[in-house]
Amino acid sequence: MADLSVKYMGLDLSNPIIVSSSSLTGTVDKVKRCEDSGAGAVVLKSLFEEQIESEAEQIDDESWPYPHPEAFDYMRQMGMRLGQDEYLKLVEGAGQALSIPVIASLNCVSPRWWNSYAEKLAGAGADGLELNISIMPRDYNQRAAEIEKVVIKIIESISRRVDLPIAVKIGPYFTSLPNLAVDLRRAGAKALVLFNRFYQFDIDIDKVELAPGYRFSSSHEIHLPLRWIAILYNQAGCDLSASTGVHDGSGVVKQLLAGAAAVQICSTLFINGFEQIGKMVEEVKSWMEKNNYNSITDFKGRLSQGESENPEFYERFQYIKALVGIE
Ligand SMILES: Cc1cc2nc3c(=O)[nH]c(=O)nc-3n(C[C@H](O)[C@H](O)[C@H](O)COP(=O)(O)O)c2cc1C
Structure with a gap:
């Protein structure tokens, strides 16, 4: 019988499938459904820095399009009014109701608020903390390195204050991801979540106005995180968690072969319902049994760059192979 258990950022998971942060993990009832459907862990929906700031100011139409898809989701579609205390209650309630690990999530754009709040989350019973750091470069005088510095500073200051394992969820638009990954690990990250999927921007040409793009990913979007998991596996020095484009069991297997923890x-x-979790767990299990793998460590990272015969040509070979024959 295949054993699907894994260790992720020091937490024991019965299987590697985590329900990521969204409104699907925004109530105790919903996260209980995730557990009952077979999830290995849940990441609660994020508390936004702007939520704390905006207790005074209403976020109005002027502020749309918002830089983060999830902020848009909260503020516009669900009338986001979940304050800090309510979030602590969610963490507490989920911790009591679930036996799988519960990871709290903060969406940060600066280090200023979070130190003391992160301590409270630990006190409320979170098993881990995921920091979704989505800084949208808008300032024409700000260099890429300065943005990276802000991200690193947030991790440093929070990891100094809390004992919880910290995962950092970032977007794919960094110029030197391997270098940043190592800096984030040094700053205290136990895991990197690759990647956050940003709000999709669109234009309605009939109404001649801005419009939100399709909110959900497609399975074709797996390739970008897959590449970076394969490149960073065993090199960044921390666990890697794949996010974006995993829609079925085969997507999970691919990410594990690339090196995801x-x-x-x-x-x-959102598309298939909570029962999709159990189906995916079963698909991974039958793939392992068919391929005679007893545990996930038997094949994790097998197709990563580090495990390839020619790591220095890993990407280049695939690229050339893909182009040959398409004249
Ligand atoms: C409706 C919706 C709400 C989301 N809310 C959050 C959130 O609060 N915090 C967060 O870190 N990510 C949020 N995300 C991003 C997801 O956690 C995930 O990273 C992204 O959808 C890519 O994964 P997928 O391809 O499996 O959907 C949200 C996504 C959607 C579609």
């Missing part, structure tokens, strides 16, 4: 899912649950 855990795999996060979101859009597929």
Whole structure:
């Protein structure tokens, strides 16, 4: 019988499938459904820095389009009014109701608020903390390195204050991801979540106005995180969790072969319902049995760059192979 258990950021998971942060993990009832459907862990929906700031100011139409898809989701579609205390209650309630690990999530754009609040989350019973750091470069005088510095500073200051394992969820638009990954690990990150999927921007040409793009990912979007998991596996020095484009069991297997310690899912649950979790667990299990793998460590990272015969040509070979024959 295949054993699907994994260790992720020091936490024991019965299987590598984590329900990622969204409104699907925003109430105790919903996260209980995730557990009952077979999830290995849950990441609660994020508390936004702006939520704390905006207790005074209403976020109005002027502020749209918002830089983060999830902020948009909260503020516009669900009338986001979940304050800090309510979030602590969610963490507490989920911790009491669930036996799988519960990871709290903060969406940060600066280090200023979070130190003391992160301590409270630990006190409320979170098993881990995921920091979704989505800084949108808008300032024409700000260099890429300065943005990276802000991200690193947030991790440094929070990891100094809390004992919880910290995962950092970032977007794919960094110029030198391997270098940043190592800096984030040094700053205290136990895991990297690759990647956050940003709000999709669109234009309605009939109304001649801005419009939100499709909110959910497609399975074709797996390739970008897959590449970076394969490149960073065993090199960055921390666990890697895949996010974006994993819609079925084969997507989970691919990410594990690339080197993911855990795999996060979101859009597929909006599309297929919570029961998709159990189906995916079963698909991974039967793939392992068919290929005679008893545990995930037997094959994790097998197709990563580090495990390839020619790591220095890993990407280049695939690229050339893909182009040959398409004249
Ligand atoms: C409706 C919706 C709400 C989301 N809310 C959050 C959030 O609060 N915090 C967060 O870190 N990510 C949030 N995300 C991003 C997801 O956690 C996930 O990273 C992204 O959807 C890519 O994964 P997927 O391809 O499995 O959907 C949200 C996504 C959707 C579709």
